[in-house]
Amino acid sequence: MRIPFSRAPVTFESxxxxxxxxxDNGWLTTGPLTERFNAGLKKYFGTDNVVPVSSCTAALQIxxxxxxxxxxxxxxxxxxxxxxSFETVELAGLTPVLADIDPATWNLSLTALEAKISPWTKAIIAVPFAGNPLPMQALRRIAEKHGLKLILDNAHALESRYDGEPLHHYxxxxxxxxxxxxxLTTAEGGAIVCSTADMERVRALSLHGMSRAAWNRYSGGSWRYDILETGFKAxxxxxxxxxxxxxxHTLDAYHTRRLELMARYRQGLAGLPLRFQALSEGxxxxxxxxxxxxISVADGAGITREDIMASFSEKSIGFSVHFIPIYEFSGVAAKHGFNPADxxxxxxxxxxxxxxxxxxTLSEAAQDEIIALIRSRFEKIVVTRAE
Ligand SMILES: Cc1ncc(COP(=O)(O)O)c(C=O)c1O
Incomplete structure (x- = not known):
């Protein structure tokens, strides 16, 4: 790809x-570097209640x-x-219930959420989509009113905040x-932030339910450990x-740069029949x-997103789609029979x-090329229509 969809800001030199x-220290697995990385995470999140794990999927399972x-x-x-966010519910022997999104923010709609709450509902997994925070106080109020656990799938939301607080606060x-x-990437990896009361349990669940991690045992602790409950290898x-x-050390600067590039996209694509993600209220x-x-190409825009994809592929520019709705997958449909009309x-x-x-590290020149390519795709329609 000449302009890839994503590029991790990591080099061999760094x-x-x-x-x-x-x-060189010969340990390789969870040990001193994980501890140092976790110390950085704790500082970033502003809490000691952080457990590093092997993926967000594992974090959701835990x-x-x-x-x-x-x-x-x-x-x-x-x-x-x-x-x-869906499969982990099934793997835990629980019943996933899908709710629609808000048409403007593309996050879980709180109205749809409330309509789906039944006497059997026990938890919500909310996803700040693309990094857009949900209206967290309102979401928290719904969870508390119905006695539900509130789990955030914050895969996109490392830097997201709401009302001055990082999202884990809610x-x-x-x-x-x-x-x-x-x-922030470790190639594969993740973390859980939880309450002080849940911290030891989450830590144990991340490693077979063990009372003491191997690093603690091999670095001078006792050889003996207990299994507190069935856990995960995560x-x-x-x-x-x-x-x-x-x-x-680059998280804040890179976050700022991402927001600047988003503003440049919005400016460069303004006036086209495209929809952009709206911020949540507050x-x-x-x-x-x-x-x-x-973006979402508006219905009746004259071209489809597949037309834009074709132009991108021709110029070797990467793209993706987030997400194929859960109910569209054959394996999900066969089992749950969700009605897409819902x-x-x-x-x-x-x-x-x-x-x-x-x-x-996306250059402004590359971004301008992407913007110009999308604009030209729409201009072609106008010219064709005028002819
Ligand atoms: C919303 C969301 N949840 C969960 C995940 C899973 O993350 P991981 O690959 O770290 O398990 C992803 C990964 O792309 C994601 O986008």
Whole structure:
């Protein structure tokens, strides 16, 4: 790809000193570099209650396990999300219930959420889509009113804030992804932020339910450990933490750059029959994490998002679609029989959805080329019509 969809801000030069340390000490797995990376995360999140894990998917599994839910309990999930937010509910023996999104913010609609709450509902997994915070106080109020656990799938929302607070402030469990395309990457990795009361349990669940991690035992502690409950094998390794350590000091600057590039896209594409993501009520522009820049080609725009995709492919420019709605997948449809007509806002967004390249090292020249290409695709229609 000449202009890739995503590019991690990591180089051999930036990672080499950390990787050398991780390899030369001979330990490789969860150890001193993971501890140092986690110290950076704790500072960034402003809390000690952080457990680094191997992925956001693992974080969601652990959050659900720590929520003390019973087989068959219902968990409400937005229809516009990655499969991980849905499959982890199923894997926990719980029943996922899909709710539609808000047509403007493309986040879980609080109206749709409330309409889906039943006597069996026990938790909500909300997803700040693309990094757009939800109206967190209103969401928290709904969770409290119905006695529901609030789990945030914050895969896109590392930097997101609402009303001056990081989003984890409002949730019982917040699950982060450090996958290769994310704003902070360890190649594969993640973290959970939880309450002080849940902290030891979450830590144990991330490693087989063990009372003491291997690093603590081998670095001078006792050999003896207990298994407190059935857990997961979800620890982050020192090799992955080494990659993460290259980026902790650049998080704020890269976030600012992402927001600047988003503003440039909006400006450059203004006036076209495209829809952009609206901020949630009460959120400001800097509350958005700037993880993805998604557009939706309006129905009746004269061209489709597939036309834009074709132009991108011709010029070797990367793109993606976030997300194929959960109910569209054959394996989900066969099992749950969701009715697509129940999710009109998700379907309307998805028919035109396209995610454009967005990363801190995306040059303005490359971005201008992308903007010009989209504009020219629409201009072609106007010319054809005039002819
Ligand atoms: C909304 C959302 N949730 C969960 C995940 C899963 O993250 P991971 O690959 O770290 O398990 C992703 C990954 O892209 C995501 O976009």
């Amino acid at each position: 990672a080499a000193p950390f990787l050398k340390e991780a390899l 959050a659900l396990a720590a929520s003390d839910l019973k087989r068959g309990d219902e968990v409400i999930v937005p229809a516009n999300t990655f499969i991980a 949730a019982d469990f917040s699950c982060y992804s450090f996958y290769a395309t994310k704003n 620890n982050l390794t020192d090799i992955h933490a080494a990659i993460g350590l290259t980026q902790l 959120a400001t522009e800097s509350d958005h994490a700037g993880h993805l820049f998604c 999710f009109p806002a998700t379907a309307d967004y998805f028919q035109g959805a396209l995610s454009l390249p967005l990363y801190p």
